Amino acid sequence: MKHMRLNINRLFFVAFFLCSCASEKELFNSYEIIVPNALKGIYVVTNMDTDQIIEENTFTVTGDTLNLKLEVSIDVENFKVTIKDADILDYYNNELLTFSSKQTLDVLVDGNNEEHEEEIRYAMTPYTTLAACFSDEPGFANELFSEHLGFDFREIIPENSDSNSSLPEKLEYYMWVAGFSYMARLHADLSTSLSSPILNTMTLIDILCVDASDGIFDGLKNNTDLDHGAVPLNNQFLRSELVDALFYYLESGFNTTAYFGDIVPLIAGSVGNNTNPLMFDE
Numbered sequence: 001m002k003h004m005r006l007n008i009n010r011l012f013f014v015a016f017f018l019c020s021c022a023s024e025k026e027l028f029n030s031y032e033i034i035v036p037n038a039l040k041g042i043y044v045v046t047n048m049d050t051d052q053i054i055e056e057n058t059f060t061v062t063g064d065t066l067n068l069k070l071e072v073s074i075d076v077e078n079f080k081v082t083i084k085d086a087d088i089l090d091y092y093n094n095e096l097l098t099f100s101s102k103q104t105l106d107v108l109v110d111g112n113n114e115e116h117e118e119e120i121r122y123a124m125t126p127y128t129t130l131a132a133c134f135s136d137e138p139g140f141a142n143e144l145f146s147e148h149l150g151f152d153f154r155e156i157i158p159e160n161s162d163s164n165s166s167l168p169e170k171l172e173y174y175m176w177v178a179g180f181s182y183m184a185r186l187h188a189d190l191s192t193s194l195s196s197p198i199l200n201t202m203t204l205i206d207i208l209c210v211d212a213s214d215g216i217f218d219g220l221k222n223n224t225d226l227d228h229g230a231v232p233l234n235n236q237f238l239r240s241e242l243v244d245a246l247f248y249y250l251e252s253g254f255n256t257t258a259y260f261g262d263i264v265p266l267i268a269g270s271v272g273n274n275t276n277p278l279m280f281d282e
Contacts, residue, residue, distance in 0.1 A: 030073045031109055032121040033081045034157055038068035041086025041099065045070075048078035048108065048138060072109075078138045082106050083124065090201050091158075091174070092181040093254045103202045105129050110138035110154075123157045123173075126180050126205050130238075133209035134279075144278060148238070149176060150270030160257055167259070172267055175257065179246030180204070182254070183237075184228075186245060191229030199229045207233065218281040235280050243268045 038061055045055040054074065061068050066089065070081060083105045088097050107128040122128070127149065131141040146152045151169045158174035181201045188199040197203065207228045210221050219226055219233035226233040234241075243264060251261040274280065 030071065030120070033070040033072060033107060033109070033124060034121060035068040035070075035083055035088070035105065035124045036158060037066050037089035037091065037094075038083065039066060039087040039089065039096075041088075042084050043068070043070060044082040044084065045072060045074075046080045046082065047076050048080055048136065049076070054079065079109050080106055080132060080138075081109065081122075081124065090181050091178040092185065092249055095200070097200055097202055099202060103206060105205075106132035108132050108136075108138035108141055110142055120155070121157060122154055125153070125158060125173075125177050126201060127153060127176070129205055130208055130212060134212040134215075144276070147276070148271060148274050148279065149173070150267070167263065167267065171257065175246060175250070175259075175267070176242075176271070178254075179242060179249050182249035182252070183242060183245035186248065187228045187231045190231055194230055204228055208237065211237075216281055217279055235282065238271070239274055239280070240272055243272045 038059070040058070040060045042056065042058050044053060046053050054076065059068055068083070072079070072081070084099060084103070085101070086099045086105070088099075088105075089095065090097050105124050105126075105128075107122050107124040108131060109122060127145050128142075131145040134144070135141040142154050146154065151172065153173060156169050156173050158177050159170040160174050161168060161171050184199055184201045184204040187204065191199055207226055208217070211217055211219060211226055211233055214221060217238055218235045219237065246268070247261040247264045249255055250257065250259060250264065275282070
C-alpha cells in the first residue's frame with residue numbers, strides 16, 4: 001500500500017511493505033531524503049535496477065524551514081530520487097533558482113536491501129547530483145565523492161551552525177556547497193560580456209555532468225573543450241578551483257558562517273589534493 005501526506009513543512013512519501021524477519025525487533029528500509037532550500041517542484045523516485053518510476057508527485061514547501069523532506073521506506077535495493085521543474089534557493093546568497101526543463105538535482109541511494117533499526121538520511125546537493133551523473137552504480141559513485149570531500153556525505157545534512165571546538169562535518173559540507181555555488185557566481189561575473197544564458201549553480205552542474213559523461217573530470221567531452229560561459233573547463237574545477245572558490249566565498253560579504261578564508265587550508269586537503277584516476281586524468 002502506498003500513500004502520501006502533505007504537512008506544512010514536510011512532505012513524506014511512504015511505501016509500506018511486508019517482510020518475514022526472524023528478529024524480535026521490527027526492521028525496515030527507511031531513508032530520509034532532504035533537499036535544502038527547496039520551495040516547489042516535482043519529485044521522482046526511480047528503481048535504479050529496472051529504471052521503473054516508483055513514485056512521482058508535486059511538492060510545495062512552506063514555513064520557516066524550507067527543506068523538502070521525503071521519507072522513503074521501500075524494498076528496493078538501489079533507487080534514485082530526482083527533483084525537477086523546481087524552485088530552490090541557492091546556498092551562498094538565497095538567490096532563487098528556477099530549473100529549466102532539463103535541469104535536475106539527484107541523489108543515489110545505495111540501499112543494498114539492508115534492514116536497519118534507524119532511519120538513514122541523505123541530503124540532495126550539487127555533489128550528490130554530480131555523483132549520479134558520474135555513475136549509475138550508487139555505492140561506487142557515493143563512495144567516490146565521499147572520499148573526495150573527506151567525509152561520508154550520505155550521512156550528513158549540510159547546515160550552517162556555529163562550533164566552539166572543531167569544525168563539524170555538517171558545517172564543512174555546507175561550506176563546500178556554498179563554495180560550489182560561489183564558483184558559479186565567479187564564472188557569471190567573468191561572462192557578463194557574453195550573450196549566453198545566465199550562469200548559476202544549476203548551469204555549473206549541467207556542464208560538469210557533460211564533463212562526467214565520458215567517465216572522468218577533465219574538461220573535455222569526446223576530446224572537445226567544454227566551458228562554463230567564458231570560463232574554459234579543466235581537470236581542476238572540482239579541485240584547486242573549488243578550493244579557491246570556497247576561499248573567496250568565506251572572504252566575501254555573502255559568507256554567513258563564523259569562519260573566514262584562513263580555515264580553508266585546514267579542510268581542503270582531500271579536495272585539493274585528490275589524484276584519484278577514477279575521477280581525474282592526472
